[in-house]
Amino acid sequence: MEQRALKKLVESICKTVKSFKKSEVHCLINLFQSLVERSGGRFDKGLDRNTFRGILYSIFGMTDDTLMNRVFFAFDKDSDNYINVIEWIKGLSVFLRGTFxxxxxxxxxxxxxxxxxxxxxxxxxxxxxxxxxxxxxxxxxxxxxxxxxxxxxxxxxxxxxxxxxxxxxxxxxxxxxxxxxVFGPCLPEAKNCLHFEALAFRNIMTFQT
The missing domain is CATH 1.10.238.10 (EF-hand)
Incomplete structure:
Protein backbone atom coordinates (compact mmCIF):
# COMPACT_ATOMS: atom_id res chain seq x y z
CA MET A 1 0.00 0.00 0.00
CA GLU A 2 1.40 3.39 -0.90
CA GLN A 3 2.28 5.72 1.98
CA ARG A 4 -0.38 8.36 1.27
CA ALA A 5 -3.18 5.77 1.21
CA LEU A 6 -1.77 4.11 4.34
CA LYS A 7 -1.63 7.42 6.22
CA LYS A 8 -5.23 8.20 5.21
CA LEU A 9 -6.38 4.76 6.39
CA VAL A 10 -4.58 5.18 9.73
CA GLU A 11 -6.23 8.60 10.26
CA SER A 12 -9.66 7.17 9.41
CA ILE A 13 -9.35 4.18 11.77
CA CYS A 14 -8.01 6.31 14.64
CA LYS A 15 -11.22 8.36 14.58
CA THR A 16 -13.24 5.34 15.74
CA VAL A 17 -10.65 3.18 17.53
CA LYS A 18 -9.27 5.08 20.50
CA SER A 19 -7.33 2.32 22.29
CA PHE A 20 -4.41 2.27 19.82
CA LYS A 21 -1.95 5.05 18.99
CA LYS A 22 -1.47 5.96 15.33
CA SER A 23 1.87 4.16 15.26
CA GLU A 24 0.20 1.01 16.61
CA VAL A 25 -2.61 1.17 14.03
CA HIS A 26 0.10 1.55 11.39
CA CYS A 27 1.78 -1.64 12.67
CA LEU A 28 -1.51 -3.57 12.75
CA ILE A 29 -2.30 -2.59 9.16
CA ASN A 30 1.17 -3.78 8.05
CA LEU A 31 0.72 -7.04 9.95
CA PHE A 32 -2.73 -7.50 8.40
CA GLN A 33 -1.30 -6.93 4.92
CA SER A 34 1.47 -9.50 5.45
CA LEU A 35 -0.99 -12.09 6.83
CA VAL A 36 -3.34 -11.59 3.89
CA GLU A 37 -0.49 -11.83 1.37
CA ARG A 38 0.92 -14.95 3.06
CA SER A 39 -2.48 -16.64 2.73
CA GLY A 40 -2.71 -15.73 -0.96
CA GLY A 41 -5.58 -13.32 -0.36
CA ARG A 42 -6.25 -9.71 -1.32
CA PHE A 43 -5.95 -6.71 0.99
CA ASP A 44 -9.32 -5.28 -0.08
CA LYS A 45 -11.10 -8.57 0.78
CA GLY A 46 -9.19 -9.43 3.94
CA LEU A 47 -8.65 -12.55 6.04
CA ASP A 48 -10.73 -15.63 5.31
CA ARG A 49 -12.00 -17.86 8.09
CA ASN A 50 -9.23 -20.47 7.89
CA THR A 51 -6.46 -17.87 8.00
CA PHE A 52 -8.10 -16.10 10.93
CA ARG A 53 -8.61 -19.37 12.80
CA GLY A 54 -4.89 -20.06 12.28
CA ILE A 55 -4.10 -16.74 13.97
CA LEU A 56 -6.46 -17.49 16.88
CA TYR A 57 -4.79 -20.87 17.32
CA SER A 58 -1.11 -20.04 16.85
CA ILE A 59 -0.97 -16.58 18.46
CA PHE A 60 -3.91 -16.41 20.86
CA GLY A 61 -3.85 -20.04 22.01
CA MET A 62 -7.46 -20.90 21.10
CA THR A 63 -8.20 -24.55 20.34
CA ASP A 64 -11.98 -24.88 20.34
CA ASP A 65 -13.22 -25.13 16.72
CA THR A 66 -16.76 -24.01 17.49
CA LEU A 67 -15.66 -20.97 19.49
CA MET A 68 -13.03 -19.98 16.92
CA ASN A 69 -15.77 -19.92 14.28
CA ARG A 70 -17.99 -17.84 16.56
CA VAL A 71 -15.15 -15.38 17.25
CA PHE A 72 -14.65 -15.07 13.48
CA PHE A 73 -18.32 -14.15 13.03
CA ALA A 74 -18.11 -11.64 15.91
CA PHE A 75 -15.16 -9.92 14.18
CA ASP A 76 -16.86 -10.09 10.74
CA LYS A 77 -19.38 -7.29 11.29
CA ASP A 78 -20.55 -7.05 7.68
CA SER A 79 -21.02 -10.85 7.43
CA ASP A 80 -19.17 -11.20 4.12
CA ASN A 81 -17.05 -14.14 5.41
CA TYR A 82 -13.88 -12.04 5.38
CA ILE A 83 -12.35 -9.87 8.10
CA ASN A 84 -11.34 -6.57 6.52
CA VAL A 85 -8.66 -4.30 7.94
CA ILE A 86 -11.14 -2.14 9.91
CA GLU A 87 -12.87 -5.20 11.42
CA TRP A 88 -9.42 -6.60 12.24
CA ILE A 89 -8.32 -3.53 14.19
CA LYS A 90 -11.68 -2.97 15.90
CA GLY A 91 -11.77 -6.63 16.99
CA LEU A 92 -8.19 -6.53 18.23
CA SER A 93 -8.92 -3.38 20.23
CA VAL A 94 -11.43 -5.43 22.25
CA PHE A 95 -9.14 -8.47 22.44
CA LEU A 96 -6.09 -6.54 23.59
CA ARG A 97 -7.33 -3.45 25.39
CA GLY A 98 -11.10 -3.70 25.63
CA THR A 99 -12.97 -2.22 28.56
CA PHE A 100 -15.10 -4.51 30.69
CA VAL A 182 -19.38 -19.11 31.00
CA PHE A 183 -20.05 -20.85 27.65
CA GLY A 184 -16.40 -21.26 26.67
CA PRO A 185 -13.20 -19.19 26.34
CA CYS A 186 -13.62 -16.61 23.58
CA LEU A 187 -11.13 -14.00 24.82
CA PRO A 188 -7.37 -14.59 24.78
CA GLU A 189 -5.36 -14.95 27.98
CA ALA A 190 -3.31 -11.94 29.07
CA LYS A 191 0.01 -13.67 28.31
CA ASN A 192 -1.07 -14.31 24.71
CA CYS A 193 -2.15 -10.68 24.32
CA LEU A 194 1.26 -9.51 25.55
CA HIS A 195 2.96 -11.92 23.15
CA PHE A 196 0.88 -10.62 20.24
CA GLU A 197 1.60 -6.97 21.10
CA ALA A 198 5.33 -7.73 21.35
CA LEU A 199 5.20 -9.27 17.86
CA ALA A 200 2.93 -6.66 16.29
CA PHE A 201 4.55 -3.55 17.75
CA ARG A 202 8.22 -4.54 17.79
CA ASN A 203 9.02 -2.21 14.86
CA ILE A 204 7.07 0.67 16.32
CA MET A 205 10.10 2.94 16.65
CA THR A 206 10.35 3.04 12.85
CA PHE A 207 6.97 4.76 12.58
CA GLN A 208 6.09 8.35 13.38
CA THR A 209 3.42 8.77 16.07
Missing part, protein backbone atom coordinates in the same frame (compact mmCIF):
# COMPACT_ATOMS: atom_id res chain seq x y z
CA UNK A 101 -18.19 -3.24 28.82
CA UNK A 102 -16.61 -3.94 25.42
CA UNK A 103 -15.62 -7.46 26.44
CA UNK A 104 -19.10 -8.06 27.84
CA UNK A 105 -20.70 -7.12 24.50
CA UNK A 106 -18.14 -9.13 22.54
CA UNK A 107 -18.64 -12.34 24.56
CA UNK A 108 -22.41 -12.01 24.24
CA UNK A 109 -22.07 -11.59 20.46
CA UNK A 110 -19.92 -14.72 20.30
CA UNK A 111 -22.48 -16.71 22.27
CA UNK A 112 -25.63 -15.80 20.35
CA UNK A 113 -25.78 -16.59 16.67
CA UNK A 114 -29.43 -16.77 15.67
CA UNK A 115 -29.84 -13.02 15.19
CA UNK A 116 -32.60 -12.37 17.73
CA UNK A 117 -30.28 -10.84 20.35
CA UNK A 118 -30.80 -13.64 22.87
CA UNK A 119 -28.97 -16.83 23.78
CA UNK A 120 -31.53 -19.62 23.43
CA UNK A 121 -31.76 -22.86 25.44
CA UNK A 122 -30.62 -24.76 22.35
CA UNK A 123 -27.52 -22.57 21.99
CA UNK A 124 -26.71 -22.95 25.69
CA UNK A 125 -27.08 -26.74 25.35
CA UNK A 126 -24.78 -26.87 22.30
CA UNK A 127 -22.14 -24.61 23.83
CA UNK A 128 -22.08 -26.43 27.17
CA UNK A 129 -21.91 -29.81 25.43
CA UNK A 130 -19.07 -28.59 23.25
CA UNK A 131 -17.23 -27.00 26.20
CA UNK A 132 -17.55 -30.12 28.35
CA UNK A 133 -16.42 -32.35 25.49
CA UNK A 134 -13.29 -30.20 25.07
CA UNK A 135 -12.42 -30.73 28.72
CA UNK A 136 -13.23 -34.43 28.83
CA UNK A 137 -13.78 -36.47 25.66
CA UNK A 138 -15.94 -38.99 27.52
CA UNK A 139 -19.43 -38.70 26.17
CA UNK A 140 -21.50 -36.42 28.36
CA UNK A 141 -25.10 -37.51 28.72
CA UNK A 142 -27.65 -35.15 27.19
CA UNK A 143 -29.62 -35.43 30.39
CA UNK A 144 -26.68 -34.16 32.45
CA UNK A 145 -26.16 -31.25 30.08
CA UNK A 146 -29.88 -30.41 30.19
CA UNK A 147 -29.56 -30.13 33.97
CA UNK A 148 -26.64 -27.74 33.50
CA UNK A 149 -28.74 -25.69 31.08
CA UNK A 150 -31.49 -25.44 33.73
CA UNK A 151 -28.94 -24.38 36.37
CA UNK A 152 -27.47 -21.77 34.00
CA UNK A 153 -30.89 -20.32 33.23
CA UNK A 154 -31.74 -20.15 36.94
CA UNK A 155 -28.54 -18.18 37.52
CA UNK A 156 -28.68 -15.90 34.47
CA UNK A 157 -32.28 -15.68 33.15
CA UNK A 158 -33.50 -12.81 35.29
CA UNK A 159 -36.78 -12.20 33.45
CA UNK A 160 -37.62 -15.95 33.35
CA UNK A 161 -38.41 -16.06 29.64
CA UNK A 162 -36.35 -19.20 28.97
CA UNK A 163 -33.48 -17.43 27.23
CA UNK A 164 -30.65 -15.05 28.11
CA UNK A 165 -30.92 -11.48 26.83
CA UNK A 166 -28.01 -9.04 26.92
CA UNK A 167 -29.59 -7.40 29.99
CA UNK A 168 -29.68 -10.83 31.72
CA UNK A 169 -26.09 -11.55 30.72
CA UNK A 170 -24.83 -8.15 31.86
CA UNK A 171 -26.59 -8.40 35.24
CA UNK A 172 -25.20 -11.90 35.87
CA UNK A 173 -21.63 -11.04 34.84
CA UNK A 174 -21.58 -7.85 36.90
CA UNK A 175 -22.57 -9.94 39.92
CA UNK A 176 -19.99 -12.62 39.13
CA UNK A 177 -17.26 -11.77 36.58
CA UNK A 178 -16.34 -15.46 36.24
CA UNK A 179 -19.54 -15.81 34.18
CA UNK A 180 -18.08 -13.60 31.41
CA UNK A 181 -16.87 -16.68 29.51
Missing amino acids: EEKLKFCFEVYYLNGDGCISQEEIFDMLKNSLYQQSPEEESDEGISELVDLTLKKMDYDNDGKISFADFETAVRKDTLLLE
Whole structure:
Protein backbone atom coordinates (compact mmCIF):
# COMPACT_ATOMS: atom_id res chain seq x y z
CA MET A 1 0.00 0.00 0.00
CA GLU A 2 1.40 3.39 -0.90
CA GLN A 3 2.28 5.72 1.98
CA ARG A 4 -0.38 8.36 1.27
CA ALA A 5 -3.18 5.77 1.21
CA LEU A 6 -1.77 4.11 4.34
CA LYS A 7 -1.63 7.42 6.22
CA LYS A 8 -5.23 8.20 5.21
CA LEU A 9 -6.38 4.76 6.39
CA VAL A 10 -4.58 5.18 9.73
CA GLU A 11 -6.23 8.60 10.26
CA SER A 12 -9.66 7.17 9.41
CA ILE A 13 -9.35 4.18 11.77
CA CYS A 14 -8.01 6.31 14.64
CA LYS A 15 -11.22 8.36 14.58
CA THR A 16 -13.24 5.34 15.74
CA VAL A 17 -10.65 3.18 17.53
CA LYS A 18 -9.27 5.08 20.50
CA SER A 19 -7.33 2.32 22.29
CA PHE A 20 -4.41 2.27 19.82
CA LYS A 21 -1.95 5.05 18.99
CA LYS A 22 -1.47 5.96 15.33
CA SER A 23 1.87 4.16 15.26
CA GLU A 24 0.20 1.01 16.61
CA VAL A 25 -2.61 1.17 14.03
CA HIS A 26 0.10 1.55 11.39
CA CYS A 27 1.78 -1.64 12.67
CA LEU A 28 -1.51 -3.57 12.75
CA ILE A 29 -2.30 -2.59 9.16
CA ASN A 30 1.17 -3.78 8.05
CA LEU A 31 0.72 -7.04 9.95
CA PHE A 32 -2.73 -7.50 8.40
CA GLN A 33 -1.30 -6.93 4.92
CA SER A 34 1.47 -9.50 5.45
CA LEU A 35 -0.99 -12.09 6.83
CA VAL A 36 -3.34 -11.59 3.89
CA GLU A 37 -0.49 -11.83 1.37
CA ARG A 38 0.92 -14.95 3.06
CA SER A 39 -2.48 -16.64 2.73
CA GLY A 40 -2.71 -15.73 -0.96
CA GLY A 41 -5.58 -13.32 -0.36
CA ARG A 42 -6.25 -9.71 -1.32
CA PHE A 43 -5.95 -6.71 0.99
CA ASP A 44 -9.32 -5.28 -0.08
CA LYS A 45 -11.10 -8.57 0.78
CA GLY A 46 -9.19 -9.43 3.94
CA LEU A 47 -8.65 -12.55 6.04
CA ASP A 48 -10.73 -15.63 5.31
CA ARG A 49 -12.00 -17.86 8.09
CA ASN A 50 -9.23 -20.47 7.89
CA THR A 51 -6.46 -17.87 8.00
CA PHE A 52 -8.10 -16.10 10.93
CA ARG A 53 -8.61 -19.37 12.80
CA GLY A 54 -4.89 -20.06 12.28
CA ILE A 55 -4.10 -16.74 13.97
CA LEU A 56 -6.46 -17.49 16.88
CA TYR A 57 -4.79 -20.87 17.32
CA SER A 58 -1.11 -20.04 16.85
CA ILE A 59 -0.97 -16.58 18.46
CA PHE A 60 -3.91 -16.41 20.86
CA GLY A 61 -3.85 -20.04 22.01
CA MET A 62 -7.46 -20.90 21.10
CA THR A 63 -8.20 -24.55 20.34
CA ASP A 64 -11.98 -24.88 20.34
CA ASP A 65 -13.22 -25.13 16.72
CA THR A 66 -16.76 -24.01 17.49
CA LEU A 67 -15.66 -20.97 19.49
CA MET A 68 -13.03 -19.98 16.92
CA ASN A 69 -15.77 -19.92 14.28
CA ARG A 70 -17.99 -17.84 16.56
CA VAL A 71 -15.15 -15.38 17.25
CA PHE A 72 -14.65 -15.07 13.48
CA PHE A 73 -18.32 -14.15 13.03
CA ALA A 74 -18.11 -11.64 15.91
CA PHE A 75 -15.16 -9.92 14.18
CA ASP A 76 -16.86 -10.09 10.74
CA LYS A 77 -19.38 -7.29 11.29
CA ASP A 78 -20.55 -7.05 7.68
CA SER A 79 -21.02 -10.85 7.43
CA ASP A 80 -19.17 -11.20 4.12
CA ASN A 81 -17.05 -14.14 5.41
CA TYR A 82 -13.88 -12.04 5.38
CA ILE A 83 -12.35 -9.87 8.10
CA ASN A 84 -11.34 -6.57 6.52
CA VAL A 85 -8.66 -4.30 7.94
CA ILE A 86 -11.14 -2.14 9.91
CA GLU A 87 -12.87 -5.20 11.42
CA TRP A 88 -9.42 -6.60 12.24
CA ILE A 89 -8.32 -3.53 14.19
CA LYS A 90 -11.68 -2.97 15.90
CA GLY A 91 -11.77 -6.63 16.99
CA LEU A 92 -8.19 -6.53 18.23
CA SER A 93 -8.92 -3.38 20.23
CA VAL A 94 -11.43 -5.43 22.25
CA PHE A 95 -9.14 -8.47 22.44
CA LEU A 96 -6.09 -6.54 23.59
CA ARG A 97 -7.33 -3.45 25.39
CA GLY A 98 -11.10 -3.70 25.63
CA THR A 99 -12.97 -2.22 28.56
CA PHE A 100 -15.10 -4.51 30.69
CA GLU A 101 -18.19 -3.24 28.82
CA GLU A 102 -16.61 -3.94 25.42
CA LYS A 103 -15.62 -7.46 26.44
CA LEU A 104 -19.10 -8.06 27.84
CA LYS A 105 -20.70 -7.12 24.50
CA PHE A 106 -18.14 -9.13 22.54
CA CYS A 107 -18.64 -12.34 24.56
CA PHE A 108 -22.41 -12.01 24.24
CA GLU A 109 -22.07 -11.59 20.46
CA VAL A 110 -19.92 -14.72 20.30
CA TYR A 111 -22.48 -16.71 22.27
CA TYR A 112 -25.63 -15.80 20.35
CA LEU A 113 -25.78 -16.59 16.67
CA ASN A 114 -29.43 -16.77 15.67
CA GLY A 115 -29.84 -13.02 15.19
CA ASP A 116 -32.60 -12.37 17.73
CA GLY A 117 -30.28 -10.84 20.35
CA CYS A 118 -30.80 -13.64 22.87
CA ILE A 119 -28.97 -16.83 23.78
CA SER A 120 -31.53 -19.62 23.43
CA GLN A 121 -31.76 -22.86 25.44
CA GLU A 122 -30.62 -24.76 22.35
CA GLU A 123 -27.52 -22.57 21.99
CA ILE A 124 -26.71 -22.95 25.69
CA PHE A 125 -27.08 -26.74 25.35
CA ASP A 126 -24.78 -26.87 22.30
CA MET A 127 -22.14 -24.61 23.83
CA LEU A 128 -22.08 -26.43 27.17
CA LYS A 129 -21.91 -29.81 25.43
CA ASN A 130 -19.07 -28.59 23.25
CA SER A 131 -17.23 -27.00 26.20
CA LEU A 132 -17.55 -30.12 28.35
CA TYR A 133 -16.42 -32.35 25.49
CA GLN A 134 -13.29 -30.20 25.07
CA GLN A 135 -12.42 -30.73 28.72
CA SER A 136 -13.23 -34.43 28.83
CA PRO A 137 -13.78 -36.47 25.66
CA GLU A 138 -15.94 -38.99 27.52
CA GLU A 139 -19.43 -38.70 26.17
CA GLU A 140 -21.50 -36.42 28.36
CA SER A 141 -25.10 -37.51 28.72
CA ASP A 142 -27.65 -35.15 27.19
CA GLU A 143 -29.62 -35.43 30.39
CA GLY A 144 -26.68 -34.16 32.45
CA ILE A 145 -26.16 -31.25 30.08
CA SER A 146 -29.88 -30.41 30.19
CA GLU A 147 -29.56 -30.13 33.97
CA LEU A 148 -26.64 -27.74 33.50
CA VAL A 149 -28.74 -25.69 31.08
CA ASP A 150 -31.49 -25.44 33.73
CA LEU A 151 -28.94 -24.38 36.37
CA THR A 152 -27.47 -21.77 34.00
CA LEU A 153 -30.89 -20.32 33.23
CA LYS A 154 -31.74 -20.15 36.94
CA LYS A 155 -28.54 -18.18 37.52
CA MET A 156 -28.68 -15.90 34.47
CA ASP A 157 -32.28 -15.68 33.15
CA TYR A 158 -33.50 -12.81 35.29
CA ASP A 159 -36.78 -12.20 33.45
CA ASN A 160 -37.62 -15.95 33.35
CA ASP A 161 -38.41 -16.06 29.64
CA GLY A 162 -36.35 -19.20 28.97
CA LYS A 163 -33.48 -17.43 27.23
CA ILE A 164 -30.65 -15.05 28.11
CA SER A 165 -30.92 -11.48 26.83
CA PHE A 166 -28.01 -9.04 26.92
CA ALA A 167 -29.59 -7.40 29.99
CA ASP A 168 -29.68 -10.83 31.72
CA PHE A 169 -26.09 -11.55 30.72
CA GLU A 170 -24.83 -8.15 31.86
CA THR A 171 -26.59 -8.40 35.24
CA ALA A 172 -25.20 -11.90 35.87
CA VAL A 173 -21.63 -11.04 34.84
CA ARG A 174 -21.58 -7.85 36.90
CA LYS A 175 -22.57 -9.94 39.92
CA ASP A 176 -19.99 -12.62 39.13
CA THR A 177 -17.26 -11.77 36.58
CA LEU A 178 -16.34 -15.46 36.24
CA LEU A 179 -19.54 -15.81 34.18
CA LEU A 180 -18.08 -13.60 31.41
CA GLU A 181 -16.87 -16.68 29.51
CA VAL A 182 -19.38 -19.11 31.00
CA PHE A 183 -20.05 -20.85 27.65
CA GLY A 184 -16.40 -21.26 26.67
CA PRO A 185 -13.20 -19.19 26.34
CA CYS A 186 -13.62 -16.61 23.58
CA LEU A 187 -11.13 -14.00 24.82
CA PRO A 188 -7.37 -14.59 24.78
CA GLU A 189 -5.36 -14.95 27.98
CA ALA A 190 -3.31 -11.94 29.07
CA LYS A 191 0.01 -13.67 28.31
CA ASN A 192 -1.07 -14.31 24.71
CA CYS A 193 -2.15 -10.68 24.32
CA LEU A 194 1.26 -9.51 25.55
CA HIS A 195 2.96 -11.92 23.15
CA PHE A 196 0.88 -10.62 20.24
CA GLU A 197 1.60 -6.97 21.10
CA ALA A 198 5.33 -7.73 21.35
CA LEU A 199 5.20 -9.27 17.86
CA ALA A 200 2.93 -6.66 16.29
CA PHE A 201 4.55 -3.55 17.75
CA ARG A 202 8.22 -4.54 17.79
CA ASN A 203 9.02 -2.21 14.86
CA ILE A 204 7.07 0.67 16.32
CA MET A 205 10.10 2.94 16.65
CA THR A 206 10.35 3.04 12.85
CA PHE A 207 6.97 4.76 12.58
CA GLN A 208 6.09 8.35 13.38
CA THR A 209 3.42 8.77 16.07
